[in-house]
Amino acid sequence: MTTTRSASTLSKPIPYIYDNDEQLAGEVASRLLSTLAQAQDERAYASLVLTGGRTGTAVLERLRTDPKRDFVNWHRVNFFWGDERFVARHHPDRNEKQAREALLDHLPVDPSRVHVMAPSDGGFGNDATAVANAYQALLCAYGRLDRTPLFDICLLGMGEEGHVASIFPDSPAVLDEQREVVAVYNCPKPPSTRISLTLSAITRSREVWLMTTGETKASAVATLMEEGLTPQQLPAAGALGSRATRVFLDAAAASRLSSCEDLSASAR
Numbered sequence: 001m002t003t004t005r006s007a008s009t010l011s012k013p014i015p016y017i018y019d020n021d022e023q024l025a026g027e028v029a030s031r032l033l034s035t036l037a038q039a040q041d042e043r044a045y046a047s048l049v050l051t052g053g054r055t056g057t058a059v060l061e062r063l064r065t066d067p068k069r070d071f072v073n074w075h076r077v078n079f080f081w082g083d084e085r086f087v088a089r090h091h092p093d094r095n096e097k098q099a100r101e102a103l104l105d106h107l108p109v110d111p112s113r114v115h116v117m118a119p120s121d122g123g124f125g126n127d128a129t130a131v132a133n134a135y136q137a138l139l140c141a142y143g144r145l146d147r148t149p150l151f152d153i154c155l156l157g158m159g160e161e162g163h164v165a166s167i168f169p170d171s172p173a174v175l176d177e178q179r180e181v182v183a184v185y186n187c188p189k190p191p192s193t194r195i196s197l198t199l200s201a202i203t204r205s206r207e208v209w210l211m212t213t214g215e216t217k218a219s220a221v222a223t224l225m226e227e228g229l230t231p232q233q234l235p236a237a238g239a240l241g242s243r244a245t246r247v248f249l250d251a252a253a254a255s256r257l258s259s260c261e262d263l264s265a266s267a268r
């Protein structure tokens with residue numbers, strides 16, 4: 001359908017460093033509300049890609065209780081997922097379940113604008129490739145003839161080895177420039193089958209927000225920000241937005257950045 005945008009037309013990652021994960025969650029939630037409200041001012045509807053994982057879910061929880069939450073018309077937000085663990089609908093690992101419990105169940109969203117990747121006990125049964133194909137078709141229809149950017153904001157977490165969504169280093173998915181959505185098999189992190197946006201789809205975002213916390217992520221963060229690896233080596237390196245790429249870190253995740261102290265000013 002499309003190919004990954006050249007890195008030269010995309011925005012370089014800007015780090016934002018917070019004292020701890022709680023501060024990060026509060027600040028990112030607040031910025032998210034402002035950015036969604038601004039998108040609705042400009043285009044009536046906003047589109048947001050949700051992520052699973054600890055940090056992403058903490059941000060969604062903070063968003064729910066932020067006093068600015070009513071600045072956003074939730075009925076006019078299109079929700080998508082960056083990836084999904086291919087498990088049954090009510091399985092606790094499911095990213096959809098976590099996002100619903102943290103946020104969506106508490107907001108006046110339009111259910112027809114909540115675009116989930118089907119579970120393993122859904123309409124496509126245990127066929128992850130069919131689920132990926134259906135989500136690809138959904139994005140294609142939503143994108144109306146290759147509209148770019150497709151998403152206002154794409155939220156992402158990051159794994160210790162630099163995976164984003166369910167795109168793992170040196171996997172077939174990281175090389176896929178033709179599809180927007182893929183089934184990912186034999187993942188190194190359980191569950192082993194997942195559905196994921198590709199880097200081609202992620203780069204169709206105005207803004208990519210990568211959020212990660214904790215000492216275990218510090219090495220991948222330093223590699224991302226300072227070593228210039230390819231997306232094949234470190235998928236997070238290919239997760240760039242057209243207008244901005246923001247990397248939200250707590251002090252522990254930022255602790256191996258060589259210029260950590262100077263950079264913390266960018267969070268103020």
Ligand SMILES: O=C1O[C@H](COP(=O)(O)O)[C@@H](O)[C@H](O)[C@H]1O
Pocket residue numbers: 051052053054055056082083084085095156157158159164165166189212
């Ligand atoms: O499995 C996944 O992990 C990543 C990172 O999660 P975290 O708990 O380490 O923050 C997440 O971004 C992804 O959506 C999820 O499927």
